[in-house]
Amino acid sequence: QVQLVESGGGLVQAGGSLRLSCAASGSIFRINAMGWYRQAPGKQRELVATITSGGSTNYVDSVLGRFTISRDNGKNTVYLQMNSLKPEDTGVYYCNTDVTYGEGGYIYTDDFWGQGTQVTVSS
Numbered sequence: 177q178v179q180l181v182e183s184g185g186g187l188v189q190a191g192g193s194l195r196l197s198c199a200a201s202g203s204i205f206r207i208n209a210m211g212w213y214r215q216a217p218g219k220q221r222e223l224v225a226t227i228t229s230g231g232s233t234n235y236v237d238s239v240l241g242r243f244t245i246s247r248d249n250g251k252n253t254v255y256l257q258m259n260s261l262k263p264e265d266t267g268v269y270y271c272n273t274d275v276t277y278g279e280g281g282y283i284y285t286d287d288f289w290g291q292g293t294q295v296t297v298s299s
């Protein structure tokens with residue numbers, strides 16, 4: 177199996193910055209796309225940013241120019257640098273990865289989620 181461990185959330189004032197990390201571990205052969213999602217209270221989970229294995233990125237319009245997603249393939253880790261934070265960025269942030277891994281002599285490709293990390297931006 178594969179485990180994802182997130183870190184880096186917290187409380188910050190509007191205009192501040194945070195950097196989220198998500199490290200994958202397990203019998204990993206290859207990590208394909210990686211991404212960050214967030215869920216605000218009372219709202220559905222939404223996609224924030226994605227990055228392919230080749231490094232191509234995509235962002236939701238509301239974070240363009242403020243957030244940057246990156247990955248370190250050697251460490252199986254994805255990052256989300258969040259600058260100029262706004263109160264509307266508040267929520268639980270989840271990382272998501274598409275992983276090819278081995279188990280019981282077989283190879284699988286599945287989607288995995290992190291446990292979530294709280295980001296709170298005060299006005």
